[in-house]
Amino acid sequence: MDDCLFCKIAAGKIPSKKLFEDDTLLAFYDVDPQAPVHFLVIPKKHIASAACLTEEDAPLLGHIYAVIAQLTKKLGCTGGYRVVTNVGEDGGQSVKHLHFHVLAKRSLAWPPG
Numbered sequence: 431m432d433d434c435l436f437c438k439i440a441a442g443k444i445p446s447k448k449l450f451e452d453d454t455l456l457a458f459y460d461v462d463p464q465a466p467v468h469f470l471v472i473p474k475k476h477i478a479s480a481a482c483l484t485e486e487d488a489p490l491l492g493h494i495y496a497v498i499a500q501l502t503k504k505l506g507c508t509g510g511y512r513v514v515t516n517v518g519e520d521g522g523q524s525v526k527h528l529h530f531h532v533l534a535k536r537s538l539a540w541p542p543g
């Protein structure tokens with residue numbers, strides 16, 4: 431999508447601090463980290479949010495979680511991590527392109543604010 435920030439990052443039109451990339455997804459560090467490790471994983475194809483996912487996206491989601499498992503291992507997140515996807519206004523979603531926050535290397539409170 432032309433006016434989507436994360437589509438532009440996925441296409442390399444806006445720079446990002448990349449951790450991993452393949453044909454279907456990109457992982458890059460969040461510009462405003464909320465934990466010592468905070469990166470985002472996005473599908474390259476535009477999906478507005480998790481509310482738009484269908485059964486057809488199951489392989490993509492499995493791949494995203496497998497890549498997250500590999501990256502957190504590589505980054506030494508031995509104490510665990512949290513994966514968050516915000517959906518819509520009440521969910522706190524500011525960028526309307528599906529993304530998974532991965533937060534690690536500090537103790538994270540529950541419930542979230």
Ligand code: AMP
Nearest residue numbers: 446459460461462516522523524525526
């Ligand atoms: P959300 O509020 O769940 O939609 O998350 C959007 C996230 O994108 C926020 O944590 C922002 O800090 C992050 N963000 C916004 N612009 C950029 C960018 N250019 N590069 C990396 N992360 C970004």
